[in-house]
Amino acid sequence: MGTSLLLFRLRGIEVRVHWSFLLALAYGAFIYRNSAAGPLVGALYGILVILLLFACVTLHEFGHALTAQYFKVKVSHITLLPIGGVAQLERMPDKPMQEFLITLAGPLVNFAIALLLLPLMLLLMTMQFGSFPTDISVLLNEMQRPGLTNLVTYLVATNILLGVFNLIPAFPMDGGRILRALLAMAMPYVRATQIAVLVGRIMAGLLAVWGLLTGNIIMMLIAFFVYVGGSAERESVESKAVLRYFTAAQALTRGAVNLYSSERLSRAVELIMNSYQSDFPVLDLTSKFVGVLTRPRLIRALQESGPETRIVDVMVPVESVPVVAPTTNLAEVWEQMSSVGSRVVAVKNQQEFLGLITLEDINEVFQVMGASIAKTGKPTPLDNMPTTPPTPEPTGHTAADA
Numbered sequence: 001m002g003t004s005l006l007l008f009r010l011r012g013i014e015v016r017v018h019w020s021f022l023l024a025l026a027y028g029a030f031i032y033r034n035s036a037a038g039p040l041v042g043a044l045y046g047i048l049v050i051l052l053l054f055a056c057v058t059l060h061e062f063g064h065a066l067t068a069q070y071f072k073v074k075v076s077h078i079t080l081l082p083i084g085g086v087a088q089l090e091r092m093p094d095k096p097m098q099e100f101l102i103t104l105a106g107p108l109v110n111f112a113i114a115l116l117l118l119p120l121m122l123l124l125m126t127m128q129f130g131s132f133p134t135d136i137s138v139l140l141n142e143m144q145r146p147g148l149t150n151l152v153t154y155l156v157a158t159n160i161l162l163g164v165f166n167l168i169p170a171f172p173m174d175g176g177r178i179l180r181a182l183l184a185m186a187m188p189y190v191r192a193t194q195i196a197v198l199v200g201r202i203m204a205g206l207l208a209v210w211g212l213l214t215g216n217i218i219m220m221l222i223a224f225f226v227y228v229g230g231s232a233e234r235e236s237v238e239s240k241a242v243l244r245y246f247t248a249a250q251a252l253t254r255g256a257v258n259l260y261s262s263e264r265l266s267r268a269v270e271l272i273m274n275s276y277q278s279d280f281p282v283l284d285l286t287s288k289f290v291g292v293l294t295r296p297r298l299i300r301a302l303q304e305s306g307p308e309t310r311i312v313d314v315m316v317p318v319e320s321v322p323v324v325a326p327t328t329n330l331a332e333v334w335e336q337m338s339s340v341g342s343r344v345v346a347v348k349n350q351q352e353f354l355g356l357i358t359l360e361d362i363n364e365v366f367q368v369m370g371a372s373i374a375k376t377g378k379p380t381p382l383d384n385m386p387t388t389p390p391t392p393e394p395t396g397h398t399a400a401d402a
Contacts, residue, residue, distance in 0.1 A: 009366045013065050014077040024050050024082040035146055039386035045146040056159055057275045058177040061085040063109035067102045090339045097390040100181035103174050112154045121156050171200035172229040200230040213356040240331040248333050248347045249326035251365050258283050261312035268298055279344050279358050287354035291315035292344050321346045
């Protein structure tokens with residue numbers, strides 16, 4: 001998100017544009033530069049075409065986002081990229097029918113835009129040609145020239161194509177998600193995802209071949225996006241399926257070390273060099289949990305101010321640390337960490353601080369237990385991981401074992 005620009009905010013949803021979107025504007029100016037109206041007018045018209053096209057893409061993404069909000073799913077932002085837009089949902093709903101409706105809403109917006117513009121297009125076409133031209137080649141040629149009639153015709157045709165193209169069952173495009181939702185009504189969600197991704201990979205292969213035969217670079221980029229995006233979604237869903245077997249309490253490290261707010265960064269360096277722990281809970285002198293010293297903050301502080309800096313001056317304050325209950329399953333913990341962009345989460349039993357869970361902890365559970373589940377079909381009992389870990393007790397001023 002650091003490489004994107006905030007355009008506006010609507011219903012709590014940020015609409016951002018990635019810097020690479022400038023490439024799309026340059027492409028629009030390039031393809032219309034040889035217009036009969038002149039290079040400058042043609043280039044400006046090409047930029048206008050791209051801007052209006054991406055306005056339709058934005059409305060498409062808002063179709064997803066507003067439907068998601070209706071089903072109480074938070075949407076943080078929409079990002080516009082050269083190959084389309086992405087609505088960042090906090091999570092996909094557990095009910096397949098809700099996912100089906102959220103996904104279908106996007107293409108329906110494109111069809112609605114085309115339907116609304118169709119009467120205007122017919123009117124302008126009749127005024128210009130006397131009747132609506134039936135020769136497709138005439139329409140295609142006209143759309144390459146600047147003009148109001150041609151612009152409206154382009155938007156109608158493009159929205160129809162966007163709606164149809166997004167319905168292709170190639171995960172992670174809308175059609176793939178719709179296929180997954182329909183399959184999930186009759187089979188487990190993980191299996192439905194695996195089938196949808198497989199179909200998407202087949203479609204990606206066909207799109208890649210089409211792109212190679214026609215020299216269409218955009219089609220090859222979409223094929224790559226479909227293949228990689230589908231793989232990422234499958235891994236995400238499989239990971240969550242494994243993590244749902246385990247609770248936050250089971251993922252806590254029993255030998256984790258606490259730091260105190262009055263200590264210096266040199267103490268954290270000493271601990272990090274002699275253990276595998278990279279993120280540390282920070283307590284005050286009354287042993288109250290007041291923050292977290294993460295590895296990125298430690299490294300940055302060492303570079304900027306040195307090892308004698310006090311921990312309290314560089315730690316993540318407790319107000320900024322997400323909190324979960326010990327009985328929360330790790331899939332929900334992961335989703336919460338992802339939604340706020342945090343690498344750590346505090347586990348609390350009401351007001352009692354039990355410890356931290358890091359992304360590394362979750363990854364370790366997934367790697368080990370995922371392999372076990374893949375082999376046996378069921379999770380291995382975690383005899384050494386209690387569901388209610390002991391309360392951390394300080395053993396001195398410099399450190400405390402949890």
